[in-house]
Every structure is written in C-alpha cells, then in structure tokens.
Amino acid sequence: MQNFSELPISPYVKDRLSFAGFSIPTPVQAAAIPQALAGKDVLATAQTGTGKTLAFLIPIMEQLLRQNTPGIAELVLVPTRELAMQVADQYEALRGKQLKPAALVVGGLSEGQQLRAIRNGARLVVATPGRLEDFLDRRLVNFRDLRVLVLDEADRMLDMGFLPAIRRIAAVLPKDRQTMCFSATLEASVVHLVNDYMRNPVRVALGSTLKPSENVRVQAFEVDADRKQEVLHRLLANETGRCLVFARTKRGTERLAKNLNREGFAAAMIHGDRSQSQRTAALTGFQQGRYRILVATDLASRGIHVQDIAHVINYDLPEVAENFIHRVGRTGRAGERGVASTLFGRDQRSDLYQLERTLGIRMERMSSTGDGQKHLARKQDTIPAAHVESGSRSRMVRLPGEVLQVQMQN
Numbered sequence: 001m002q003n004f005s006e007l008p009i010s011p012y013v014k015d016r017l018s019f020a021g022f023s024i025p026t027p028v029q030a031a032a033i034p035q036a037l038a039g040k041d042v043l044a045t046a047q048t049g050t051g052k053t054l055a056f057l058i059p060i061m062e063q064l065l066r067q068n069t070p071g072i073a074e075l076v077l078v079p080t081r082e083l084a085m086q087v088a089d090q091y092e093a094l095r096g097k098q099l100k101p102a103a104l105v106v107g108g109l110s111e112g113q114q115l116r117a118i119r120n121g122a123r124l125v126v127a128t129p130g131r132l133e134d135f136l137d138r139r140l141v142n143f144r145d146l147r148v149l150v151l152d153e154a155d156r157m158l159d160m161g162f163l164p165a166i167r168r169i170a171a172v173l174p175k176d177r178q179t180m181c182f183s184a185t186l187e188a189s190v191v192h193l194v195n196d197y198m199r200n201p202v203r204v205a206l207g208s209t210l211k212p213s214e215n216v217r218v219q220a221f222e223v224d225a226d227r228k229q230e231v232l233h234r235l236l237a238n239e240t241g242r243c244l245v246f247a248r249t250k251r252g253t254e255r256l257a258k259n260l261n262r263e264g265f266a267a268a269m270i271h272g273d274r275s276q277s278q279r280t281a282a283l284t285g286f287q288q289g290r291y292r293i294l295v296a297t298d299l300a301s302r303g304i305h306v307q308d309i310a311h312v313i314n315y316d317l318p319e320v321a322e323n324f325i326h327r328v329g330r331t332g333r334a335g336e337r338g339v340a341s342t343l344f345g346r347d348q349r350s351d352l353y354q355l356e357r358t359l360g361i362r363m364e365r366m367s368s369t370g371d372g373q374k375h376l377a378r379k380q381d382t383i384p385a386a387h388v389e390s391g392s393r394s395r396m397v398r399l400p401g402e403v404l405q406v407q408m409q410n
Contacts, residue, residue: 008037009062016094017058026051028206032180033058035202042180043194046206052182056150057091059180063148064099064123071145072103074124075173077166079156081106081128081276082283087152088126100124105141107131108276115140129157129165136172143173149197154183154190155322163193170197184329185322215332216312220342220352220363228343229259231368232315235341236265236293241310242286245295246327248316256315257295267293298323307333314342317351321358341366 004017004025017023025033028046036042036059046052060074067073078084088104095101103122105114107130118125118141125132125141135141149170151157157166179198183190186205194201223231236243245260247253250271257269268282268291286294287306294306298318309331318324324342331338342363344352356362 004058007033007058009058010065012065012096012098013058013061016061016096019096020094022054026054028052028204029055029058031204031206032056032202035204036178036180037062039178041178041198041201042204043198043201044180044182044204044206045184045186046182046204050206052152053087053090056152056180056182057087057094060091060124060148060150061094061099067147069145070121070123072118072123072125072141072143073145074148074150075143075146076124076126076150076152077129077132077157077169078126078152079128079160079162081108082279083153084126084128085280091124091126102126105132105135129162129169133165133168136169146174147177149173149177149179151179151181151183151193154181154193155185156326158190158193159322166193167196184326215336216328216338216340218328218340218342218361218363219366220344221366221368222346222349223343223368225345227368228315228345229256231343232256232313233260233263233265235311235313236260239311239339241292242289242306242308243293243311243313244306244309244327244330245293245313245315246318247295247297248319250297252316253295253297260293260295265293266291267295270294270296272297298327306330308336309333310338312338312340314340317342317344317348317355321355324355324359 003023005014005023007014028044028050032042032044032055036056044052044055056076060076064073076084076087078087084104084106088102091102100121100123101117102124103114103117103126105118105125105127107128114131115135132141151166157163179201181190181194181198181201221231232245236245245256245267247256250273253269253271257267260267268285270279270282274282282291282294283306285291312328312331314324314327318327328340331340342352352363
C-alpha cells in the first residue's frame with residue numbers, strides 16, 4: 001500500500017484522512033491496517049514514532065461507520081491519561097460529523113463529564129485500566145455490544161502493574177471480538193497476554209524494538225558531577241529546537257527545571273506528583289512553543305507524543321534499558337532526524353557499558369570540555385568490544401530481523 005486511498009475503506013474515512021493531511025502510510029500502518037480491516041486479530045510491535053495510533057484508529061472508524069448501532073463498540077486501553085487524551089484528540093480531529101465523540105475514561109479528570117459522554121451514546125471509549133475498572137465495579141458502563149478491543153502500549157501497561165486490572169476488564173468483555181495489541185517491545189508478559197486474549201493474530205514486526213531509530217544520533221558525555229549542569233546548559237544553548245530532558249526522580253526534575261529557568265531557559269516540567277492541570281499546561285506550552293525545554297521523569301518516555309523534538313538529553317541514566325529506548329524514541333519520529341545525549345559520571349561507566357550491552361548498541365563518546373561558544377567536541381570511542389556484544393541478559397524478547405515482517409498464523 002503506497003497511499004491511504006488504496007485502502008478498502010469508505011469515501012468518508014478517505015476524505016477525513018485527506019482533510020487531516022494523511023496520504024502516505026507508515027510501514028506499520030501499511031502492514032496492520034488491511035489485516036485489521038479484514039477482522040483479524042493483530043499483534044504489532046514497532047518503535048515509538050512509527051504511527052501505531054493511526055494504525056488502529058482507521059479500522060475503528062471504519063467499523064463504527066459500517067455498524068452504526070447503539071452501545072459501546074470499541075475500547076482502547078492505554079497506560080497513562082496523557083496518552084489517552086492524545087488518542088482521543090487524534091480521533092476527534094479525524095471523526096468529522098458522522099461519528100460520535102469518544103468517551104475519555106481516565107483518573108484525574110472530571111468523572112461527571114466522562115459519564116455524560118458515555119450516557120450520550122459514545123461508541124468508542126479510550127481509557128486507562130484503573131479508572132475503567134472502577135466504573136465497571138460500580139456498574140456505570142457495560143460492554144455487551146463491544147466488537148473491538150485495542151491494547152495500546154501493552155508492555156508499558158504491564159510494566160505499570162495493570163495486568164490484574166486488564167484481566168478483570170477482559171473477563172467482562174464479549175469473547176467474540178477482534179483484539180489488536182500494539183507494543184514497543186515484546187516481553188514475556190506481553191506474550192502471555194497475547195496467548196490468553198488473542199485468536200491466531202497476524203504478527204506485524206517493524207524493525208528492531210531494542211534499538212534506537214536509525215534517524216537518531218546517539219552520543220554520551222562523561223561528566224564530573226559538579227559540571228553536569230554546565231554541560232547540560234551548553235547542550236541546550238547549542239540546540240535551537242525543542243529539547244526533552246529526562247531526570248530520574250521527581251525532586252531532581254523540580255530542581256533541574258527551576259535551575260534552567262533561573263539561567264534564562266524557558267523550561268516546563270512533568271512528573272507524577274504534578275496535578276493533571278499542571279501536566280496539561282506544561283505539555284501544551286511545550287507543544288505550542290511557549291517552553292522550548294520540557295524536564296520530565298520517565299512518565300514522559302512513553303505516554304507523551306510531541307512532534308519535532310530535536311534533542312533528547314538523559315541528564316540521569318534510566319533505571320532499566322527499555323526506558324532508554326522509549327526516551328530516545330521521543331526524537332527522530334516520522335522520518336525526522338534527532339539527537340539523543342546521555343550524561344554519565346566516571347563511577348557510572350559500568351552502568352553505561354551494561355546498558356549498551358543489553359541493547360546491542362554503541363554510543364558515540366563525546367568530550368565535555370570546552371569554553372565560551374565552542375561546540376562540544378567528539379572524542380575517540382573507547383568502548384571495549386566485550387561490552388557492546390548483543391547481550392543475553394535483557395528481559396525483553398528480541399524480534400527476528402531488522403525489517404518489516406508480516407507473519408500469518410494458521
């Protein structure tokens with residue numbers, strides 16, 4: 001499929017895609033959408049920024065148009081309210097006048113407004129597992145007419161401990177349904193989920209989910225602790241585009257954002273202790289250009305999708321290798337180029353080597369010396385070969401090959 005116009009979908013959906021500026025599908029869309037339209041269960045793994053959201057929204061819209069009957073017909077489960085809001089926003093931008101608004105079911109927002117959307121006849125629900133399970137326990141929603149279940153960012157939902165909630169939700173859903181599962185990695189826990197809730201799924205694997213996109217230049221700076229902020233400031237000063245800075249802790253995020261603002265950088269912050277209104281304001285300001293820098297914990301490494309992020313900076317090393325991939329995946333999206341820089345101390349060399357070994361990558365070593373407006377210079381890469389072999393200690397399941405694959409199971 002070279003163009004969305006080739007899809008066996010209604011002229012209405014084609015017009016809505018054209019109106020929104022979508023014409024050429026990404027590889028994961030080209031592989032997954034025809035299978036989903038045929039009613040097959042789909043298991044798709046692909047790096048972040050490859051267009052997975054549209055890969056399930058197009059089949060959902062077509063299904064809603066084909067069977068315009070009352071009741072909730074489609075359910076999309078996602079790990080965070082930010083991601084739920086963005087999925088709902090993209091659906092809202094596409095649906096036009098022939099489709100009803102979606103019901104957003106998430107914590108931290110008005111429960112009354114969410115219930116009104118359901119009672120007003122929403123046929124698509126986009127939800128986080130915790131709030132939806134609460135609604136089910138209180139019998140505020142039913143899914144007897146459900147036809148499609150989508151598990152988006154499935155690995156992240158399992159990482160966040162939502163497996164019991166997903167199982168309880170799935171137990172009340174009709175067995176005769178279509179299930180689509182989209183994930184950045186295929187961990188063992190995701191495989192169990194697939195085996196329990198999917199029927200002979202079509203397998204779509206796009207590239208390696210254990211490595212950063214080839215569009216991203218990955219580099220690392222060894223920095224003394226007392227010079228870390230200085231190096232960060234210079235990186236930010238040398239970058240004209242949007243920058244996303246990751247810190248490990250909530251307190252570290254607060255401290256870093258305040259310091260950047262004192263130094264004249266326009267920075268916002270997001271972490272788990274911020275209210276929903278504060279998080280929304282920070283993200284909106286970042287998207288609209290009021291803030292050039294967003295400082296965040298790993299909350300932002302998955303459930304936040306902002307286009308045109310030029311530079312991701314790991315001020316602190318991530319706790320697990322998977323988070324490095326998801327952090328870096330915020331840049332170099334949709335074919336654009338990006339840069340990902342990681343700061344580490346001398347005492348963290350072994351941690352960085354282990355990260356590289358687990359992911360099977362080699363970061364370009366850069367010198368952190370320099371003064372004035374002098375650019376940060378490249379340094380000879382000195383990673384011992386033993387440390388960059390493809391590691392077997394990763395708990396992620398490696399996918400075969402580095403190219404698009406579509407497998408049919410009989």
